[in-house]
Amino acid sequence: MLDIIKHYKFWFTVSGIILLLGIVSLSVFHLRLGIDFRGGASIQISAQTRPDTTKINQVLSKENIGNFVIQQTGSNGVIIETAPISQTQHDQIISDLKASVGNFTEDSYTSIGPTIGSQLKSQAIYQLLLVSLGIILYIAYAFRKVTKPITSWKFGWAAIIALLHDLFVVIGIFSILGHFFGVEIDSMFVTAILTVLGFSVHDTIVVFDRIRENLRVESGKSIEDIVNHSINQTLVRSLNTSLTVLFVLFSMLLFGGVTIRYFVLALFIGIISGTYSSIFIASPLLVIWQKWQDRKLKRA
């Protein structure tokens, strides 16, 4: 039997380091926002052979559109990102580009005004709060019958801390990816985060459910032993479930389209973190908290 509770300091340190790196990156580099949050336009074009990016650069420099980014995509495509542009500007750019690099097809064109971007941003935060609230309430309800020795709201808080852990791991890693690899945060990323939160709690609940059951069945034993035993009983299930989800995500990462690559990556990182946190963070927290409270009671 793995003794996870005994080595909790090690696991907390591992998480602490990852979180610290993420938070430092967040406060220094911030997040690189995609066009749906900051407003802007994105044009994806492709031709038999990839349109010449240097020529595109020359054409765009002459247009009066401010900063722009040119990226290669797929085997023969190019993505151009600019500040918000008008329809006339867009038509002008396309005809100028065609004159310079030859004929191509415009695969997609997205333009998002700055107001809608800030609305999406506040909506994302709103959703995040709602999901967290919904989950806290649900856990408090699901574990309402557990009273001794660990109260139901302690389960709730431990699950929330594990949830925050996963949230910051994913956001932190994406902040680092954003700074070094230009990975952008869009509304799909927010969706991924919310899905990860659901999954993280999903995983935590299975472990907690076992603890809940064992608290009843093995009432004589110490809390450490009960929690540790519960983790070991659910370990295989936790790993297997995450593995099957990771299998499909891995397959989507490799064979799915470029469009949802970072969405899938966020899910991938989040689900690993979610599985890890329910075993190595949420459960030890319960024990530490309970023991700390017992000591306080004894002293009083």
Add this chain to the structure above:
Amino acid sequence: MRRNIRLYLTLVFILLLAAFAVYVDLPQGSKISLKWMKIPYENTLQTHLGLDLKGGAYLEYQADLSNIAQNKRPEAMQSASSAIERRIYNDGVQEPLVQTSGNDKIIVELPGITDISQAIKVIGQTPFLEFRTQGDTSQPQQATVDASGKITLSPYSGWDTTGLTGQQLSGATVQFDQSGNPQILLQFNSDGTKLFSQITEANIGKPVAIFLDGSVLSEPTVQTAITDGQAVITGQFTIQEAKDLVTNLNSGALPVPIKLISNQTVGATLGQDSVQKSIVAGIIGLLLIALFMLIYYRLPGVLAIFALAIYALLSFAVFKIGLSVTAVILVGLFFFLAIASNWVFGIFAFVSYFGIMFLGGLNPVTLTLAGIAGFILSIGMAVDANILIFERTKEELRSGKEVYHAVEDGFKRAWPSIRDSNISSLITTVILYSFGTPSIKSFAITLGVGIIISLFTAITVTKTFLQMFVGHNVLTHPWLFGVRRKKHSEPLTSGENK
């Protein structure tokens, strides 16, 4: 014995359901008709792909409501969106979708339109309708030269503006005179009525021209002063011309200025590419899961793969047939009752779903790229319930129980965690659905439906399959369940009801 009959019935039901799902899932539109039962229901089911997969334009407009009274705003939004809808229909776009969103947004979806400039022109150019009176006809057109040397000709030479425009028009309708010739009836609002009565009074015997986007639409001659705010345009119209004119006049009266705030256009090739890649990714993901389940869980693994296949078929069938809020609530409720109290409720779940379907109350799920991702993700999550059950069953086997009871108890004890853990994911999907963009909504629906159906398949399909094998006293060796035990399993006692 009763146990066996129920088991067989469930198995037959599952197989029938799977066969039905296969039929629905067939790529060429599957037709469902109840005409032979004298029920007027006929429907050809098709997969509905989002704009990002089949190509098309998505436009989002914001209306400027600052000049509209608070209580009139919803009405103004509604009439603005119907004005846009009329414009698009006139332009002959297939299956357009125009809807209001939030307080001041209008969303326009134009499948198949990839020339976005064209689409924007059709909608964005709010036609400008105005009434002009005859000015000094001897005046020639005036040309002005501005600082940059650009020459502008004064438009509408010979006609003076009156300040009466489409803004003051409350509606136009086609009517017929005594001899059956079509006429157009204009109705002004209160401001328009006042203005129109002044104009007509001052122009008796002279023509008043109606301009649409700068060209003369009609030039009726004023007979008498009109004070009731109604004007009739007579002329040599065909019925079609009159109808078109009325449509133009009505759509000219866009009640609020609108501004394009975001647009997204995807070409058909990019969409097809995404569909193909998603299918490949989904199949490979499924194969990886199947392989894993087979190696790790052996016999139950094989059964879980079948359950998973049925799960995928059912989910896809539901996406094609459709959903509605009522259906989700009713089916969900009966389903949970079936598990919590009596399996008979399960029948109600199916009856209510098909009932709503035959009443035509279901809307097909539009699959976007994110929606397909949600579906593929739900396949991975669907395995979870199976794994929980198997792990519990293995534990029961290790504790020395014989296989039938181990399966029963495994299911019973796994249920609370399956229920609790999936509800947290369902909470997330509900919130995502309530606030998301269309793409995110699609993700939330496919994931949510996937979770609910996965609960059904794990609890009904996997369990029935497992008990079928156990009930026949075959394949009950613990090795098949991936459990090593020193003592050989005891022979099964039959006829034991729980």
